[in-house]
Amino acid sequence: MSTKRIALIAMLVAQATILHYLEGLLPNPIPIPGVKLGLANIITLLALILYDFKTALNIVVLRTILGSLLNGSLFGVGFFLSFTGAMVATCMMVILLRVFPVLSVIGVSVAGAIAHSVGQLLMAALIINQPGIFYYLPFMLLFSIPSGIITGLLLKALLKYIEKS
């Protein structure tokens, strides 16, 4: 691993961790576990676009661990939910970027948000052993649309700056 690559990963991990932490401080708009904007997903998608799958996975693993260390949920229920969600979202987004490149950045971001919700819900159903939790699925799917669009637009704005520099 080159020094430049290490430095870049470290920087992206720091940014993703802060976004993960800040998001935890925002009040939850809808009383459904796991509904949030997914700001840290911006960094995951950025890493997928600028670098590769491996780099993005490194960042996801590190930021979920560091993020939950900061907000005190490390290896608790919340940690496993965001970890699974982020992993599933990363896999989904890499497939849509590299294997079936039919969507724009915003579409990929929406698909990532959906994958995050579904992955998280599967993990939650597993932890509490209660399939009834899928009652939340339609609400989470609906909320994935605006949150995916918002994070997609933020990423687009970010990419413009990066291309300039």
Add this chain to the structure above:
Amino acid sequence: MKKNDILLIGIIAVISLALLLFFNILGKGERLIAVIVHNNQVVERIDLSKVKEPRTITVSGNYHNIIKVEKDRIRFEKSDCPEQICVHTGWLSKFGDIAVCMPNKTIIDIEKK
């Protein structure tokens, strides 16, 4: 945004609305049982139509949930968990309604008799 993006968003919106409708139709006119589950074990099953006096149930684990039962409805009234999502879910009164406290691993859901 590409055309495919809009297609994806449209499909997801239709699927989620269809699921919502489906869950609503499932829940019409039945006798309702509230089931409280903690750590994968049923704590109590309550026939909501037979509740006369409102009462509270406390479920303790990593945190403490105080559950309030009234005629035809049930809710997490108080909890010392960090996010309070369970409390904000409010009253459950229809089949399929569910409130979950993930930190304390407590679930209340409404089933049919």
